[in-house]
Structure formats: C-alpha cells, structure tokens
Amino acid sequence: MTEENLAEHLVIAIDGPSGSGKSSVSKAVARALDAAYLDTGAMYRAVAWLCLDQELDTANEEAVLEGLRDAEFSISTDPDDEAVEVNSNLITEAIRSTEVTSVVSEIAAHLQVRAFLVQAQQEIIAEHPAIVVEGRDITTVVAPDAPVRILLTADEATRMSRRGLQIVEQTDQLPDQELLREQVKDRDAKDAQVNEFMVAADGVVTVDSTDLNFEETVEAVLAVVNEQLSNSAQRVELEDESDHKRAQILREHLGDYELEPEDEVLLADWEDDLELVPEKIPPVLAVVGRPNVGKSTLVNRILGRREAVVEDVPGVTRDRVSYPAEWNGREFTMVDTGGWEQDAKGIHRRVAEQAEMAVDVADAVLFVVDATVGATATDEAVVRMLRRKKKPIILAANKIDDFHQEPEAAALWGLGLGTPYPVSAIHGRGTADLLDAVMEELPEQSAYGGLVPTGGPRRVALIGRPNVGKSSLLNKLAGEERVVVDDIAGTTRDPVDELVELGDQTWRFVDTAGIRRRQHMAHGAEYYASLRTQTALDRAEVAVVLIAADQVISEQDVRIVQLALDSGRALVLAINKWDLLDDERRKFLEREIEQDLSFVDWAPRVNISAATGWHKDKLVPALETALESWDKRLPTAKLNAFLGELVAAHPHPVRGGKQPRILFGTQVSARPPKFVLFTTGFLDPQYRRFITRRLRETFGFKGTPIEIGMRVRERRSRND
C-alpha cells in the first residue's frame, strides 16, 4: 500500500501460526471497530475444496491455477456472517473438513496460486475503508504498508491445547493426537516454507497470547491498534488535497449505513462552502389573561413539556419567560405572562405592566379566558388594553373539558374578538385547532425584531444584572461618539437601538431603551429584566455580559451568562468596576470566575471601568474575536482530517465490547458553529466535551459556543 492509501484506509493486518487465535480474535476486533473482516486462509481452503471437488491434481500448479481461473469465488467480509461460495456452492462448513485441511498447505505452496489470491485480497481490502485481515503473509506481502500490523502468537503447547479444545467442542470427542499434531505443528512447518510467520517482520508488533484468555487477547490487540494508529497519524502529514480525498472516501463509506432522508439533505452539499443565510427571528406569541385561567398550563401543553411556571402567582420569579415552540414545522416564540389584573396595585400593577410589555414585543396575542366562569370585568379590561395595542388576537376559551361544555365557550363571542376556540389546557382538547388559528395570524418572522439586517453594523446586546453598570458603560461608549446619521447601510434606526462608533467602525447596541428604563424600575421586576435580556439576545449577534467586580458573583450573574449561552450568541465577559477592587477582593474574584464561570472559560474577558472609561478600548478587539469565531466555517475535509487524527491518538473507550467510531463529520451551520458527527455508536458526553475542547485548541473558536450533534447510524444489512 502507498502512503496515500495509508491515509485513506484503516487496515489491520494480523498474521500468526495455526491455533494462535487469529480468526476468532480478528473477528472480535472487527466487531469492536465496526470494521470488515477478511479470513484469507478461507480463500486458500476454498481453492483446496475446489481441487477436491473437481478432482484436480493438487500437486499440479498449472491445473490448480486453471481451475481457479475458471471458478467463481465469493467471500463475506462481515465478521458476523461467514460465507464462502465457489461456483454458487455454499462451502463455509466444508472448507473446515479434515480433507481440506490436509491438502490446503500444498495448495498454499504454489506461488502462482498465491499471486492470484494476493491480488484478489488486495482488491477486497481496497473496497473497505476499515478492515481486519488475517492470514500468514498479510503483514509482509498482502498489506505491508498497513497502518497496523500484528503477529499473534502463542507457544506450541497452548496452540495445540486450544485446537484440541476446539475439536472437543465441535465433535464431542477427544481429538486424535496424531491428527492434532498434523493440523497444527506439521501444517505450520509446511506453511512456514513459503512465509515467515513465526517471527515478526520489521515494524510488526508481536502479541503473545500464551498467558492471556480470549478477552484479554482482544483487548491487547485493540491496544496495539490504538497505539499504532496514533503513531501513524503523527507520521502522516495530510495535505489539503488528500484531506479532501479522504473526506470523499469517508462520505462514500457512509453509504453503507442506514441514513435518514434528512441526513442526505444535510450531507448533499458538504463539498461546498457553507452559505450564511440571513438569520430569521421567529414570530412571537404573547399568552395573556387574568390569574388562574390556565395560561401556564396551556403554555406547557403547547410546548409539550412542563417548563413554564404553572402557578399564576403574580410576581413569581422566572428564569425564562419566553420559550421556543413549534407547530406543524413552524417555529415561534411563546412568551408567558403573569396574571393581568385591572386597577392592580403594588406588585400586581407591575405584573400587569409586564404583560403589556410582552404584548408590545409580540406579533400576536393568545388571550386565555376561563370559559366556565365567563367574561369578567377584568377580562373586558384586558380586551380594552389589547385593542389599544392593535395586535392580532386569538381567543382561547379554556377549561372546556368535553363537548357538553362548548356552549360556555360560545358565550365568549360577546367579547367581540371573533371565534372563541374551546380548549382544555389540562387534557389537550382543542389545542390543535387553536394552534392552527394562531399560525394563521403569526407572520413568517417577527415584525418586532424584523429580519435582522445583514451587512450593517454588528449587533451587540449589553446585558447583566441590575446595577452592574450597563447604562454607564453605554453612555461612556456612546458619549461623544454617538452616531446621529441613520443612512449607513442596513441601519434603519430602531428607536431602541443605539449606533455607536468604536474602533473605526459602527456598532449597533440593541435594546438600549431597556437598559436605560431599567434604572427607573424600583425593584422586583425580574420578569421585565428577563424579557428584555431575551429580546436583546434574540436581536443581537454578540452578548457582552457585564459583571460587577466589587460584588460576589451571584446566581443571577450565572443565569444571565447561561441565557447568553443558550441564545447561541457570541460572548464577551466584561468585568466592570475594576477601579473598586483591592488586592484581596481581586483574589476572591479570580477564584469565583474560575469556579462559577468555568463553563464559558472560552469567552474573551475584559476588565473595565464604565465609570472612568478605563480599558473601554479593549472591548472592540474582544468583540471582533468573538464574532470572527462565531462566523467561522471549518471546511469538511479539514474537520475530518482533524477527527481522524484525534480519534487515532485518543480513541473512544470500548463500551460493552464495542468501540464507537466516528464515520464522518460536517459543520452544518455557523453563527454559532454547529457540527454533526455520524457515528457507529453513542459517544460518551465526556468524549464529546473532549472533542469540543480539542476543536477549540486547534481552530480557535474563542468567544463562541460550539454545538456537537451526533447521529448514530447502523450499518445496512447485506441484503439491502
């Protein structure tokens, strides 16, 4: 095999004397690696069977060769399905007979027969990207350049006793000692006249199984495979072209596996550079109603999981207020709100304000009424509020658990909002019709965020818990550099955005009104803050999470970083109020960052003082780095070369006797980079984390989350 072949094929060549365990161990290794398996001895045996069947003179090389050329041979390479055929005769069992075993060495001594079979074996090897091949001359003649070459031995007594045991198992009789000697010792002596297989050739690793049981021998061989592969991976410097060729071969090999139609779509254009399509913001549906009408139950029902807070307790703190949802293949965002009450005071008043805020940022409103109670004065007040907002409204008449209650829903026509859709949030009754109606009202993409402009200034969300200094930083950054012109490409000005000139370019800080207004909210408006953070993240490309250096990193800080991470945006951490630090606090802060924010240790970090403007110029390079990583597209060939080397050096641990293999990888999208790996088995989460870490070390990706998805695919059965 040439150096080029070496990069393309995983060939594991195993030689050894009779009874050393070549066949059984090779099959187990092939199974563990999900590789093909070739028993070359069976090919010599098939020729021997042919000679006996056709009564050819086994000593006459020409006669054997002629018989061989005229015959049709086939051999399975499935380690779980041995099958040898000659001229349509299935001879899998027959080639193990004593008669065949007695003449096979004579056949194997004919050099022209060997040349014929060696060529056939090399052709079979070339057809398989991963194959374990065993025999007597595989490491030296058939595949001398194989990346893994092993001589499997055991001392003579052990081999004799193993073969003896095998005969007992197969025949239930003690073997004739003479026959045993003939089948092991004498045959090896004859075979050794044509090939050296008792001593390892240069570069061939010996595995001596004399003192190992079967499982230990398989483990020992797998260990050599892993070690040898890591050496060859280090040795072989893959050039771009061969990376591409290798990826092509791996992609072709994927055809042997059961792919889903969606896999085919995903893999269709792997050779083209990924085109970055303008991002769409899914439409937003606000779910509004007075307390206890079942809003959150309905939200949960639509999401198909228990996620929203089910109690309609005004002011309940929520980590999330909006949820990604889907109906009939259309994505939308659902915003759950607290109970809306008329003339509410105190916290209830704020909850009502928050609901209004949710309606402001929504494309349509799902108004939930308790149909068993009927329209109350509060419901009518909600209707008045909703009418002012001029958003499409879908009316859900909840708690209609059966057909007999439907007239109660009909009574809600009186609200003047059109069809009341009878639903039972608890039982799911009627939600399909309701969602169909919602889909008719929702636009393709959110009109609130609109289609995110491309080519315009890059969009930054400045987020963080109250009083970390968001407004001060924005003011400091905007200061005199505040951009007043609106005619920059793609910058139709949204009143809530701020265009700021930094480091010779314009940046769009999104939802800055939220940052400012936040200051006037006295307390307890977490809902509002969460909603603002999420909508800002939805509209941004990169998040700057501000953290106050003078205070202990809180759960809320961590939650906000997590929100930024979940949003899939690029991320920069800005540690503010650096001027307030003394040496002792600095030590604690470093420890807190290490402990609490280790899950984003890949994010660039800048230490700043929003009050004095110290280090504000460091923000731009950090933003640029994060965005560059966020946009990054790794060519498929590079990715597969990287995966090949990584897996060779650090294979996945064997699980239940199997070693999951990565068949092919591709980056399916950028912003943020998402990768899909096709595998033969489930990859442990630690192993996926390891791949992510190595991807970062090798290709950068500083400041962007990376997603690695996995598609475990089964090999097609031979009959497909």
Ligand SMILES: Nc1ncnc2c1ncn2[C@@H]1O[C@H](COP(=O)(O)OP(=O)(O)OP(=O)(O)O)[C@@H](O)[C@H]1O
């Ligand atoms: N390490 C081991 N410990 C115990 N038994 C083993 C070990 N390896 C193989 N065996 C058993 O030894 C017997 C012979 O193994 P196998 O047929 O695989 O040998 P082989 O090298 O392929 O022989 P041949 O070249 O004659 O086909 C089998 O019954 C097998 O299960």
Ligand SMILES: Nc1ccn([C@H]2C[C@H](O)[C@@H](COP(=O)(O)O)O2)c(=O)n1
């Ligand atoms: N590559 C090979 C494989 C086998 N042989 C010979 C040696 C054996 O006597 C015979 C049958 O092999 P087995 O099934 O016992 O492994 O074939 C060879 O010369 N070269």
